[in-house]
Amino acid sequence: xxxxxxxxxxxVDSTFPAIESSLVPSNWASLPGISTLPVRLWRAVRVHLRGxxxxxxxxxTVVKWVRPNxxxxxxxxxxxxxxxxxxxxxxLHGGAADSADVRQGNLGDCWLVSALCVVxxxxxxxxxxxxxxxLVFVWSWVTAVWLSGF
Amino acid sequence: MNKQTEGCGxxxxxxxxxxxxxxxxxxxxxxxxxxxxxxxxPAFAHSGSGRSLWPAIVEKAYAKLCGSYQAVTGGYVHVxxxxxxxxxAERLDLFDDDAQTALADGSLWAQVKGYFDAVxxxxxx
Numbered sequence: 270x271x272x273x274x275x276x277x278x279x280x281v282d283s284t285f286p287a288i289e290s291s292l293v294p295s296n297w298a299s300l301p302g303i304s305t306l307p308v309r310l311w312r313a314v315r316v317h318l319r320g321x322x323x324x325x326x327x328x329x330t331v332v333k334w335v336r337p338n339x340x341x342x343x344x345x346x347x348x349x350x351x352x353x354x355x356x357x358x359x360x361l362h363g364g365a366a367d368s369a370d371v372r373q374g375n376l377g378d379c380w381l382v383s384a385l386c387v388v389x390x391x392x393x394x395x396x397x398x399x400x401x402x403x404l405v406f407v408w409s410w411v412t413a414v415w416l417s418g419f
Numbered sequence: 420m421n422k423q424t425e426g427c428g429x430x431x432x433x434x435x436x437x438x439x440x441x442x443x444x445x446x447x448x449x450x451x452x453x454x455x456x457x458x459x460x461p462a463f464a465h466s467g468s469g470r471s472l473w474p475a476i477v478e479k480a481y482a483k484l485c486g487s488y489q490a491v492t493g494g495y496v497h498v499x500x501x502x503x504x505x506x507x508a509e510r511l512d513l514f515d516d517d518a519q520t521a522l523a524d525g526s527l528w529a530q531v532k533g534y535f536d537a538v539x540x541x542x543x544x
Contacts (some may be wrong), residue, residue, distance in 0.1 A: 280429035280447040285483040292450060300439045331462045333449040336428060341458035342469040359429070362470035371474045374463035375452075377492035379477065382464050384499030385477055387541045 279336065287334035432480035443480040447472065450488070463488060477503075489543035496541045 285291055285373045337358040362370075366389035428447040433440050449472075451459035460469075464478040470485075482488040497508035512518060521527035 272466075278427060280427050280446045281448075282429075282444065282483075285479075287446060287448040287450075290484070291487055294487045296472075303448065331450040332453050333451055333459060335451045335459045337447055337472050339459050340449070340451065340469060341454040341456060341460055343467070353528045358470060358472050360472045360476070362466070362468070366473060367466070367471070370466045370468055370471060372467050373462060373463050374465055375524070376463040376465070376478075376488055380494040380496045381478065381481060381491060382474070383541055384496050384503060385474060386466070387496075387500060388503045 292331060430476045430480070434476055434481065434484060434502045436502055440505065441484065442483050445476060445479045445483055449474065449475045449479065460524070500541060 281287075286409065340358050368389040369387040371382060371386050371389070373379055423528075430447065431442050431444050433442050435441075436523050450462045452462045454460035461475050464474040466472075466474055469516060478488075479492070482491050495510065497510045500506070501508035513522070518527060521530065
């Protein structure tokens with residue numbers, strides 16, 4: 270069995286860090302040049318308009334940002350299938366996206382998650398067709414630039 | 420991703436935003452709540468079995484694009500579908516006058532059935 274190289278370092282994205290400001294926008298009032306009054310008014314209006322529509326965002330429920338190896342895996346699935354091996358979280362368990370296995374969680378993004386489910390169940394050829402047409406578009410653009418002698 | 424970068428916890432997700440594909444790179448640090456057995460459960464989008472990571476990764480990439488997780492709350496399904504596929508999305512309001520007429524004469528049923536057979540269709544309330 271070929272050895273699969275394991276990366277020594279885990280990538281840490283410093284542009285979208287694992288801190289609270291990535292959950293809720295950072296405090297605008299602390300930015301220089303912005304007085305707090307408009308910000309307070311904006312928040313008040315926003316809460317007034319959206320308070321009943323959106324469930325409160327419970328940022329305090331997030332206790333930690335974790336890597337996949339710290340996530341729990343629910344028991345279940347085919348009986349005894351994983352008894353011999355330690356179950357791990359994979360990017361795509363079973364090699365294909367299962368749209369019935371997607372849960373929303375504690376964030377009001379039903380629109381994104383439901384779109385995700387539908388796209389996940391999508392036949393690949395449709396999607397590839399679109400990707401292909403995009404490639405053709407980019408290629409013709411590159412060709413045009415090349416022909417114009419840029 | 421290739422074999423050499425496998426396991427480093429970096430993922431690239433592509434969205435079709437404003438007419439072009441935008442690639443968003445994220446790490447696999449997932450906001451989580453306390454679970455059982457000293458482990459954690461993703462706070463937001465996740466897979467029910469806990470086996471697949473992709474829902475959390477795609478959501479994180481979209482949150483990064485928007486600036487924060489909170490910025491993702493509230494939106495339209497057809498926008499999400501278009502942004503994920505680069506396709507053309509259409510929204511059909513069933514309480515629309517035209518839709519009500521089409522509902523009465525049965526052509527709406529054929530139209531929606533056509534959507535399910537040929538393309539992708541989603542419903543929201």
